[in-house]
Amino acid sequence: MARRSWQTYQTLLGLPGEPVEYIDEYFVSDAGASTSDRDSLTDGRPRFAKLESELLGDLAPRPKDFPPGSHPFGARTVRGTSWMMFNINAYARMLVSDFLASGGKIAVVEFHSPADLGALRQKTIINATGYGARALFGDESVVPVRGQLARMIPQPDIHYGLIYQNVSFVPRRDGLVFQAIGENDYYGFGDDTTVPDRAEAERAVTTIASLYA
Numbered sequence: 001m002a003r004r005s006w007q008t009y010q011t012l013l014g015l016p017g018e019p020v021e022y023i024d025e026y027f028v029s030d031a032g033a034s035t036s037d038r039d040s041l042t043d044g045r046p047r048f049a050k051l052e053s054e055l056l057g058d059l060a061p062r063p064k065d066f067p068p069g070s071h072p073f074g075a076r077t078v079r080g081t082s083w084m085m086f087n088i089n090a091y092a093r094m095l096v097s098d099f100l101a102s103g104g105k106i107a108v109v110e111f112h113s114p115a116d117l118g119a120l121r122q123k124t125i126i127n128a129t130g131y132g133a134r135a136l137f138g139d140e141s142v143v144p145v146r147g148q149l150a151r152m153i154p155q156p157d158i159h160y161g162l163i164y165q166n167v168s169f170v171p172r173r174d175g176l177v178f179q180a181i182g183e184n185d186y187y188g189f190g191d192d193t194t195v196p197d198r199a200e201a202e203r204a205v206t207t208i209a210s211l212y213a
C-alpha cells in the first residue's frame with residue numbers, strides 16, 4: 001500500500017497550486033544530544049508501523065550528513081533528506097473538484113441514529129468520521145492522538161523543513177507550520193482534549209526560532 005500510494009502521489013507533483021511537492025528536510029541535533037530509541041517502548045501500547053528505513057528505504061533519497069561548517073547551525077549535527085509535503089488546501093480542493101468532475105455529488109443530510117443509514121439507497125457506506133466513530137458507532141478501536149499546529153503567515157521563499165528538539169517545522173504554502181512532536185510517535189497518544197495550548201504553540205515556534213539566534 002505504501003509503495004502504491006508513493007507512486008500515486010508522484011503524479012500530483014508540479015500541478016497548479018502544488019498539492020504535493022518535494023521539500024528538503026533537515027534533522028538538527030545539539031552536539032552530544034542522545035537520540036531517542038523508538039523501539040524501546042515496552043508498556044503494552046500498540047506498535048506503530050515502522051516502514052521508513054526497513055522496508056521502504058529505497059523510495060526516498062538517502063539521508064545525507066552535513067558536517068559543522070557546511071550549515072548555518074553552528075556545532076550542531078545536521079542530517080538532511082527530501083520528503084513529499086502535502087499542501088492540504090490545494091490537495092483537498094483538487095480531490096473535491098476531481099470528485100465533482102467525475103459525476104460525484106455532495107449532499108448534506110442529517111442522521112439521528114445509525115439505523116437511519118438503512119434508508120439510504122446506496123449499497124456501500126464508507127464511515128470516515130475519524131475519532132467521531134467512537135461516539136457514533138461505539139468503535140473503541142479508535143484512539144485519540146492529540147496534536148496541535150501553530151501556523152504563521154506563508155513565506156513563499158522558504159522551501160525546507162526542520163526537526164529540532166522534538167519540534168517539526170514545515171513550510172506549507174498556506175502557512176508555516178510548527179508542531180511539538182515529542183520524542184516518539186506516542187506524543188499525545190490517548191489524549192482526547194481539543195483545547196488549544198498557547199504555551200505549547202509558543203514553545204514550538206521559539207524552539208525553531210532559537211536555531212537562528
Ligand SMILES: Cc1cc2nc3c(=O)[nH]c(=O)nc-3n(C[C@H](O)[C@H](O)[C@H](O)COP(=O)(O)OP(=O)(O)OC[C@H]3O[C@@H](n4cnc5c(N)ncnc54)[C@H](O)[C@@H]3O)c2cc1C
Binds near residue numbers: 128133146148149
Ligand atoms: C496536529 C496533527 C498533525 C498531523 N499531521 C499530519 C501530517 O503531516 N501528515 C499526515 O499524513 N497526517 C497527519 N496527521 C494525521 C491526519 O490528520 C489524520 O490521520 C487524518 O486526518 C485522518 O483522516 P480521516 O478522514 O480518517 O479523519 P478526520 O480527518 O478526522 O475526518 C473525520 C471527519 O468526520 C467529521 N465527523 C466526526 N463525527 C461527526 C458527526 N457526528 N457528524 C458529522 N461529522 C462528523 C469530523 O468533523 C471530521 O471532519 C496529523 C494529525 C494531527 C492531529
